[in-house]
Amino acid sequence: MVCLTAAAGGHAGVKHPVYAREGEVVALRCPLPNTSNKSSVIWNVNTTQGLQELREESGSLLKQYNGTLLMLKVMKNDSGMYCCSKRVRSVLLSLGLVGICVISVAVVTVICYKMKIYIVLFFRDLWEVPSSSADGKQYDAYISYYNTCSEEALSEEEITLLLDTMETKYGFQLCVYHRDVLPGGAMVDAVLEHVKQSRRLILVPREQGPQAEDQYGLWNGLHAALVDRYTRLVFIQKAPCNSLDSLPEPLCMLAHSGDAITWKGSRSAHHSSAFWKHLLYHMPPRRKHQEERLTLL
Numbered sequence: 001m002v003c004l005t006a007a008a009g010g011h012a013g014v015k016h017p018v019y020a021r022e023g024e025v026v027a028l029r030c031p032l033p034n035t036s037n038k039s040s041v042i043w044n045v046n047t048t049q050g051l052q053e054l055r056e057e058s059g060s061l062l063k064q065y066n067g068t069l070l071m072l073k074v075m076k077n078d079s080g081m082y083c084c085s086k087r088v089r090s091v092l093l094s095l096g097l098v099g100i101c102v103i104s105v106a107v108v109t110v111i112c113y114k115m116k117i118y119i120v121l122f123f124r125d126l127w128e129v130p131s132s133s134a135d136g137k138q139y140d141a142y143i144s145y146y147n148t149c150s151e152e153a154l155s156e157e158e159i160t161l162l163l164d165t166m167e168t169k170y171g172f173q174l175c176v177y178h179r180d181v182l183p184g185g186a187m188v189d190a191v192l193e194h195v196k197q198s199r200r201l202i203l204v205p206r207e208q209g210p211q212a213e214d215q216y217g218l219w220n221g222l223h224a225a226l227v228d229r230y231t232r233l234v235f236i237q238k239a240p241c242n243s244l245d246s247l248p249e250p251l252c253m254l255a256h257s258g259d260a261i262t263w264k265g266s267r268s269a270h271h272s273s274a275f276w277k278h279l280l281y282h283m284p285p286r287r288k289h290q291e292e293r294l295t296l297l
Helices: 090-114 116-126 156-169 187-196 212-228 249-257 274-282 288-296
Strands: 002-008 015-020 026-029 039-047 050-053 061-063 068-071 080-088 141-147 174-176 200-206 232-238 259-263
Touching: 002 026, 015 026, 090 116, 116 274, 156 174, 156 200, 232 274, 259 274
Parallel strands: 002 080, 141 174, 141 200, 200 232, 232 259
Antiparallel strands: 002 015, 026 068, 039 050, 039 080, 061 068
16 A cells, blocks of 8 residues: 655645555645635655655646646555645736836836936036037026015025025026126117027016116017027026916916026025025036136135
């Protein structure tokens, strides 16, 4: 007689012995509970070398998917203990891995979207960016103003800080109307030409109404940014800021077409604030030789 014992792996005491004569067909059922088509059963035989997995190609053994192990011609040396265990189908495992990958990609995408400004600035500092002077433009930004109430306007001290920081600390070449555009002559053409020579148009809110010349600079800057697309717009607001739709129609159209940045008073004055990170992100990449020259000065 040949004695074969079916045991459930991981379930102590669960054993089903089967006795048969040599040459007979023996069916060993896995004693594990709740065996279903969602799980595949692995059979191992306990030998002197430890547990060894049995496969359908192993001699007279045939493993079925319903958890039954068939021995088509049992031999005396087949005596021993056969242990079965359940394994989740590889399809489910694959689906789990795909789900993890999808979630990981989604998380990374969200993080990159939220942190894109800091990521871009990091790589700008890490790698030398080609000089923007190759576009033939003279200025990094043209500064203009739009009139608003005192609560939503930058003070003269804040405007001075804004311009000084951009030029002195970050090395941007700015064109400011009341300082760099000579009065007289064809004022509209002069302002428009300076806007064309600038890579960005920055609109700054101030309480004092613009003089006539500054008004020219504002409306022609609008024309250049909205129609001719000579430059990109950076629209500065002061917190707490109302909806852009409350602005005059031409200014509202311009604000919606550009990149809005919020100035938050003293919180934005520090160079490490979010305001400066956003402004640097929307400005052209700084040139290495400019930063080195400013450091030496």
